[in-house]
Ligand SMILES: [Ca+2]
């Protein structure tokens with residue numbers, strides 16, 4: 001076959017294929033499609049905010065909101081107008097895509113309070129649709145996890161629990177440092193915080209926090225609750241979460257809980273060791289009527305059976321020290337960083353602890 005014949009054959013085959021495709025309706029004709037009758041009013045979706053509450057940090061009094069919305073129509077959108085609390089924000093005409101408009105509008109420095117965001121859209125046939133989203137801008141923290149009763153984020157230069165609004169008593173001169181999120185508690189020699197146990201402790205109790213170790217003190221109390229005693233080492237009630245030397249220069253996190261007559265150890269051995277130079281680690285502990293557990297980075301490092309906690313003569317939770325009542329073995333102030341401290345009135349499950357760890 002000559003070269004020209006080959007060309008001819010290819011052309012012929014192509015023509016046949018196109019003809020066949022047209023016959024089967026695979027190729028659109030080039031005439032304009034009739035848009036049809038306008039059947040429906042525009043449909044509006046407000047993408048943001050979509051919740052009833054827009055939560056901002058408790059240290060803030062105002063925020064910017066980027067309102068996101070989308071309008072769709074079966075034939076043609078001709079105009080869109082948006083308003084906040086009845087005041088016009090913006091209006092839109094002349095769209096590249098007649099049938100779908102997706103955009104956003106930023107309002108700056110909106111104060112705490114209640115708002116009504118409204119989107120109005122009109123189509124070419126004069127049909128209109130209005131969509132309203134009412135929301136509140138709030139800086140009041142709401143519990144994020146089951147049983148969460150205490151949350152201290154160490155923001156805004158205050159040692160305040162945002163759920164019970166407890167301001168911790170400050171002993172010595174702790175400060176604030178770079179946190180896991182924002183700022184953190186920064187320990188100092190002979191320094192710690194206390195909050196009353198009243199209203200926080202019960203037959204079930206858990207704690208969770210992020211911890212960046214400063215191992216220049218080889219012993220320290222992390223979170224401790226002990227009854228007063230001349231020995232500064234009475235362990236039959238309350239609990240003691242503390243650290244002391246582990247293997248190979250590491251520091252070991254240990255939990256000791258009192259059942260009213262004796263104390264029980266939850267010592268995970270090397271599994272509960274963290275490097276003396278470790279970056280942020282997540283630590284959690286749970287006290288249930290029949291079981292206690294200690295977690296590091298979402299994984300259980302020690303758990304065991306228990307007969308129920310006693311809070312006899314335990315008036316205060318110490319944060320970042322064994323002081324004042326558990327210094328008998330030199331577990332004094334922790335110079336480390338502590339952030340995102342939470343207490344719970346339930347024994348968290350392993351899944352719940354891991355969720356908190358994964359959430360960062
Ligand atoms: Ca329409």
Ligand SMILES: [Ca+2]
Pocket residue numbers: 153154155179180181182183184339340
């Ligand atoms: Ca923080």
